[in-house]
Amino acid sequence: MDFKPDVDNIERLKRALRSVWDDPHIEEISAEDLLGDYPSVMYGPPEDTFSVDFLTRLGEMYSYDNLPWTVVEYQGVPVRVVTAEKLTR
Numbered sequence: 001m002d003f004k005p006d007v008d009n010i011e012r013l014k015r016a017l018r019s020v021w022d023d024p025h026i027e028e029i030s031a032e033d034l035l036g037d038y039p040s041v042m043y044g045p046p047e048d049t050f051s052v053d054f055l056t057r058l059g060e061m062y063s064y065d066n067l068p069w070t071v072v073e074y075q076g077v078p079v080r081v082v083t084a085e086k087l088t089r
Contacts, residue, residue: 005039005056007031014055020077021045029054
């Protein structure tokens, strides 16, 4: 599967979010934001008490390909996330 940060994958992200939540604010997530100078967007689903930060890069030191990750299950859906150890470091 291709995980590179580009317009097509950001549209795939939005389709995936819309398949879970009926939220017009998903349309506010833009490729311009995620591919721009500050490549981070926070999304908080309606009726839920959490938010998710979507990042397309972390400076020069880290890329999606070299971050340690694990799969966690949320409401029966497997989600790939950076390990807690790496996030706290």
